[in-house]
Amino acid sequence: MTFTDGFTYRDSVLTCDDIPLTDILRETKTPVYIYSLRAVLDRLEQHRNAFAGLNHHVCYAVKANPSLPLLQVLAQAKAGFDVNSRGELFRALRAGADPSRIIMTGVGKSREDIEDGLAAGIGWFNAESASECRLISEIASAHGSTATLLLRLNPDVDAGTHPYISTGESDHKFGLSAADIRSLAAQASWLPGVHIGGLAFHLGSQIFSALPYREALRHLMRTLEDITPLLELQHPVIDIGGGFGVPYEEDGESLDPGIIAEMLLDLLGPQSDDVTLITEPGRSLVANAGILVSTVEHVKPAHDRIFLVLDAGMNDLLRPALYNADHGIVPLRESLGTVTVFYDVVGPVCESSDTFARRYPLPELDRGDTVALLSAGAYGASMSSTYNSRPLAPEVVVLNGRWHLARERQPLEDLLRGERPFTAPEAPRA
Ligand code: LLP
Numbered sequence: 001m002t003f004t005d006g007f008t009y010r011d012s013v014l015t016c017d018d019i020p021l022t023d024i025l026r027e028t029k030t031p032v033y034i035y036s037l038r039a040v041l042d043r044l045e046q047h048r049n050a051f052a053g054l055n056h057h058v059c060y061a062v063k064a065n066p067s068l069p070l071l072q073v074l075a076q077a078k079a080g081f082d083v084n085s086r087g088e089l090f091r092a093l094r095a096g097a098d099p100s101r102i103i104m105t106g107v108g109k110s111r112e113d114i115e116d117g118l119a120a121g122i123g124w125f126n127a128e129s130a131s132e133c134r135l136i137s138e139i140a141s142a143h144g145s146t147a148t149l150l151l152r153l154n155p156d157v158d159a160g161t162h163p164y165i166s167t168g169e170s171d172h173k174f175g176l177s178a179a180d181i182r183s184l185a186a187q188a189s190w191l192p193g194v195h196i197g198g199l200a201f202h203l204g205s206q207i208f209s210a211l212p213y214r215e216a217l218r219h220l221m222r223t224l225e226d227i228t229p230l231l232e233l234q235h236p237v238i239d240i241g242g243g244f245g246v247p248y249e250e251d252g253e254s255l256d257p258g259i260i261a262e263m264l265l266d267l268l269g270p271q272s273d274d275v276t277l278i279t280e281p282g283r284s285l286v287a288n289a290g291i292l293v294s295t296v297e298h299v300k301p302a303h304d305r306i307f308l309v310l311d312a313g314m315n316d317l318l319r320p321a322l323y324n325a326d327h328g329i330v331p332l333r334e335s336l337g338t339v340t341v342f343y344d345v346v347g348p349v350c351e352s353s354d355t356f357a358r359r360y361p362l363p364e365l366d367r368g369d370t371v372a373l374l375s376a377g378a379y380g381a382s383m384s385s386t387y388n389s390r391p392l393a394p395e396v397v398v399l400n401g402r403w404h405l406a407r408e409r410q411p412l413e414d415l416l417r418g419e420r421p422f423t424a425p426e427a428p429r430a
Contacts, residue, residue, distance in 0.1 A: 003247045004328075004374050005043065005288045006036025006398070012335040014372060016398045021293060021332055021372070024403055028394050030295040030370060031312035033381050035065070035406075037073050037399040039289035040377075044077055047244075047281055050258040053265055054277045059103050061242050062088040064282030064378040065290065069397045069406045071095030074285075080123070082242070082280040086116040093120060103150070103239065103278060105202070107173050114139050118147060124237065124278070126200050128152045128175055130184060133191060140193030148197040150239050150278075151181050153223055155216040159204035159243065162323050168203035168216060175201065178223045185227035196231050198276070199224055202241025205283060210259040213240065217267055239278035240264075246287045248326055248375045254284070283378040290377020292317050292393070293332065296369045297348060305344050308365060313347025314354040315387040317373060317380050321353040328374035329356065331363055339364045345371075349388050381407075389415055 006016055013020045016036050024034060047058055059080040062071065066088060071081070072095045080101030081092040092102060102122040104113065109125070114136050117125060127133045127149045140147045154175030157168045167174045176184070181199070188196050201216050217240070224236055245255040257279070265272055294312035301307075319325035329345055340361045347354040356373060365371070381395055391410035396403050 003250060003252060003288055004291065005039030007291060007372070007374075009334045012333055014330070014332045014334070016403075017401050019398060019401065019403055022370075024396055025293065025332075025370065028396060028405065029409070030293050031310075031316050031393045032293050032409075033290060033376065033393055033395040034293060034403075035067065035070060035286070035290040035377055035395065035397050037070060037289070037397050040070060040286055041073060041077060043285045043289065044074065044079060047257060047279070047285065050256070051261045051277060051279065053261060054272060055275065056277045056279065057101060059101065059278055059280050060285060061280045061282030062092055063382055065286045065380070065382055066091050067381065067395050067397065067406050068095055069399075069404060070286070071097070073399065080278075082282075083117075083122075086110075086113045089113075089116055089120060089122070099123070103280070105152075105200075105280070109135070111135065111139065114147075115143075118143050118145050121145075124148050124150050124197060124239075126150050126152045126239070130176075130180065133184060133194065137191040137194045143193075145193065147194050148237075149194050150198050150200040150237055151176055151184060151196060152200045152202070153178065153181060153216075153220055155201055155203070155219040157203055157212045157216045157219070159207045159212045160209060161204045161206050161243075161245075164323055165206060166204035168201060168212070178219065178226070181223055182226050182230075185230045188231060196227070196233070198233065198237030198239065199227075200237075200239035200241065200278070202239075202280065203243050205243050206245045207243040208245040208253055208255050210255065210263060213260045214263050216240075217263060221267055235274050235276065237276045237278060238264075239280065242280040242282050242284070244281055244284040246284050246375070248287075249328055257281075257284070287375050287378035290375075290380060292373040292376040292380055294371055294373065296365050296367055296371065298367060299365065305359070306341060308343040308345045308362070310345065310347055310356070310371070312373065312393070313349035313388070313390065314351065315349055315385050315390050316347070316393050317356070317376055318383045318385070319379060320356050321351070322383075327356060327376060329360055329362060330372050330374065331365065332370040332372060337363045341365070349390070386410070386415060391415060 152175040156170040314321040395407040
């Protein structure tokens with residue numbers, strides 16, 4: 001389990017920061033997400049070190065894991081944030097983020113998103129269409145403020161990742177073509193309340209090769225050269241998004257952002273001192289710092305297989321159902337016998353897609369035994385839902401040998417929050 005940061009077996013029990021997870025489960029029950037904040041901070045430091053030769057701001061992509069204590073420790077470590085909605089902005093500000101280090105990204109910013117961003121005084125807005133530039137200009141000039149825009153380039157580069165999480169090709173909804181960026185830059189002086197500060201791209205997620213970044217960077221630099229005289233950009237900002245791939249299995253690969261930093265230094269040459277670089281890592285900071293712990297509800301032999309029915313389902317961790325993603329599964333107690341059984345590991349939700357793994361080797365397990373679904377720190381809780389009216393799972397953070405309940409299990413009453421049933425027994429007449 002070397003690839004999962006911060007979780008190790010001690011005395012045959014899985015621990016986080018020396019805390020046996022069985023201690024935490026006694027209070028939280030399962031399913032429960034557990035995150036090692038030490039692991040997140042270590043990954044942040046590694047990421048920063050990789051780009052240390054450049055003027056670099058790291059803006060953590062909140063969508064990967066928006067848990068408040070996690071955002072708090074990142075804010076304390078002076079990370080910036082990439083927010084994709086006013087909801088994520090609200091969370092980042094609650095966690096104590098420095099607004100000047102916040103970038104608002106996203107292809108469909110609403111008036112409310114933009115208004116909240118301007119009111120908070122965020123550092124940058126990515127802009128992905130002429131329509132969005134006009135809307136930001138209209139709102140900013142009405143507020144008497146100036147928004148700094150980074151135009152998102154669609155470099156038409158294949159990132160070689162799952163099609164659902166690939167974002168840099170010309171048939172994707174994201175970003176602007178180089179031609180559109182040139183024409184927007186030429187019109188920029190017509191747009192009051194906005195200042196174009198540089199260019200951005202984001203190629204997708206879980207990328208393992210530096211080559212797509214190189215291709216996209218070349219494209220970005222050419223576009224930047226074209227627009228620099230139009231805008232008198234002396235200190236451009238270059239935002240290369242996130243996407244840095246991480247392993248989901250023992251001995252799996254990861255993408256070293258240091259290679260991308262070297263490429264950038266090479267491409268920029270002496271200009272590198274004048275450029276500010278933004279990166280927006282999400283998954284690479286948090287994926288392997290989190291697990292989802294679940295209890296075996298039933299062991300169900302069927303005609304040609306054995307189902308291990310867990311108390312966690314696709315509503316808690318959607319990635320296997322949505323992307324066919326593999327998450328490692330380990331028992332919480334390492335010493336559970338020596339017989340290996342190949343299970344189809346499934347959840348309790350009423351869909352066959354509610355399957356975490358097929359023919360997965362585990363020690364023989366029984367009802368009541370607990371397992372951990374690994375690499376669940378990114379896009380796990382953040383993509384969870386109450387499908388089948390199953391309450392959201394609690395989340396626990398561990399730091400400095402202590403654990404803290406970051407989110408309680410959603411009470412059943414909360415499932416009805418905001419709902420308005422009829423108060424009379426019969427439905428109103430039409
Ligand atoms: N910046 C932008 C503009 C993004 O859209 C994203 C992710 C990121 C940064 C962070 O990317 P990361 O470093 O986490 O790869 N739900 C999917 C992943 C969707 C990613 C969406 N955008 C999954 O579970 O694999």
